[in-house]
Amino acid sequence: MEERRFQAVKAYKNEAFLDSQSARSLRILAEYLEPESRFEELRIRDTVVVFGSSRILSREEASKRLAEAERTGADLAKARKQLEISRYYEETRELCSRLTTWSKGLSGTDRRFVICSGGGPGIMEAANRGASEARGENIGLNISIPQEQNENPYITHRLAFEFHYFFMRKYWFAYLAKAFVIMPGGFGTLDEFMEILTLIQTHRIRKKCALVLYGSSYWDKVLHFEPFVEFGTISPEDLALFHRSDTVDDAFGYLTSWLTQNVLNDSHAPGGAR
Numbered sequence: 001m002e003e004r005r006f007q008a009v010k011a012y013k014n015e016a017f018l019d020s021q022s023a024r025s026l027r028i029l030a031e032y033l034e035p036e037s038r039f040e041e042l043r044i045r046d047t048v049v050v051f052g053s054s055r056i057l058s059r060e061e062a063s064k065r066l067a068e069a070e071r072t073g074a075d076l077a078k079a080r081k082q083l084e085i086s087r088y089y090e091e092t093r094e095l096c097s098r099l100t101t102w103s104k105g106l107s108g109t110d111r112r113f114v115i116c117s118g119g120g121p122g123i124m125e126a127a128n129r130g131a132s133e134a135r136g137e138n139i140g141l142n143i144s145i146p147q148e149q150n151e152n153p154y155i156t157h158r159l160a161f162e163f164h165y166f167f168m169r170k171y172w173f174a175y176l177a178k179a180f181v182i183m184p185g186g187f188g189t190l191d192e193f194m195e196i197l198t199l200i201q202t203h204r205i206r207k208k209c210a211l212v213l214y215g216s217s218y219w220d221k222v223l224h225f226e227p228f229v230e231f232g233t234i235s236p237e238d239l240a241l242f243h244r245s246d247t248v249d250d251a252f253g254y255l256t257s258w259l260t261q262n263v264l265n266d267s268h269a270p271g272g273a274r
Contacts, residue, residue, distance in 0.1 A: 031168040035161055039176065042158060045110040046263070047139060047176045048099055048255065050092060051192045052123025052183030054149065058093075062086040088184050088215060089126040095181070095248045096130030096138075102256055104136055106264070111137055113178060113259060118142065118169075119160065123183045125152035132156075141169050170195065178263050179210035179255055182242075184218040200241055201234075208262045211242040212251055219244075 017023055057065070062083040069079035096115045103113040115131035117124035119140025131138035132154040140155035142162050151160050163169040174196065182193045193213070199205040213219055228234040245251040 028165060028168060031163055031165055032171070035172055038158060038161075042137070043110045044114055044137070044139070044159070044176065045112055046178045047114045047116040048096075048179045048181065049116045049173050049177045050096065050123065050127035050181045050183065051118070051185060051189045052088065052092065052127075053185035053189060054118075054120045054122035054124060055186070056089050056122045056126075056184065057082050057086050058089045058126070059083070059086040085184065085218075088218075089123060091214075091248050092123050092126035092181075092183055093130040093133070095251055096127045097134040098130075098248070098252050099255065100131040100134035100136035100138070102252075104134070114139055114159075116141065116173070116177070117155075118188075119151045119155060120149040121152055123185065125154060128152055128154035141172055143169050174199065174205060177209060178207070178259060179212070181212045181214055181251065181255075184215045190222075197241060201238055208266070210255060210258045210262070212245050212254065213242050214245050214251060216244055216246050 011017060018026065062079070063086075066076075066079040066083050069076045099113065100115055103111075106112050114137055115127050116139035117127040119128075119142030124140070128138045128140055129152070137156045137159060138154070139159040140151050140161065142149060142151045142160065143166060144162060144164055151162070161169075161172070163172075170192070173192070180193075180196055182189065196205070196209075196211065200209060200211065225234075225239055229236050229239065243254055245254060
């Protein structure tokens with residue numbers, strides 16, 4: 001039998017083609033279908049999504065950096081500020097631990113209100129860490145960016161995702177979420193908050209969805225909503241689309257009460273987004 005000089009490559013195994021512009025639609029579809037199959041397999045029914053800065057350190061790490069700064073005299077003001085805002089890392093960690101413990105105690109077989117983050121360091125790590133410390137499944141939707149963002153070590157292994165397309169990552173943030181917690185953050189956090197807020201305001205997210213803006217001392221310096229009302233570019237009632245919170249107790253109480261009333265006790269509430 002004559003030996004074949006080459007082996008033709010099947011289209012779905014042709015990496016050069018799959019990475020090409022011509023196959024962009026296939027890559028987009030893959031970032032929809034592959035996460036969907038994993039969520040169905042692991043019975044993830046809905047989520048609580050936590051947004052926040054990748055640059056906020058744990059109290060332990062911030063304390064180490066302050067001690068080093070005091071020893072060397074370098075970047076002392078920055079190190080002090082990092083320690084000050086490390087409270088948001090620790091409060092995110094505590095909140096997500098408490099929410100996970102609460103959700104694990106709910107009846108039913110599906111996993112409810114699973115903590116979901118962007119999968120990276122900072123506030124994202126704190127969210128996954130808190131859920132992990134409560135021995136709960138948790139999700140990380142990471143993104144490939146030029147400044148490489150490595151996934152944090154606390155994400156449930158089978159629920160760690162790596163996205164290429166920002167819009168597909170945002171889709172999965174929104175699709176399963178029943179609640180969002182917006183911790184202090186930068187441009188990315190602001191983008192995520194404003195997009196979700198706009199989708200709720202315009203009823204493109206038609207399901208009931210809780211939105212918590214956490215940390216008034218931070219957000220009151222960054223965002224001023226009242227001028228929107230003053231100039232007539234939003235309605236006064238739009239300011240009621242989100243809940244402001246400054247403590248773990250308040251955020252936990254608000255979210256568990258809201259989710260119980262609007263999701264668990266509402267027979268018409270959908271399992272996913274619409």
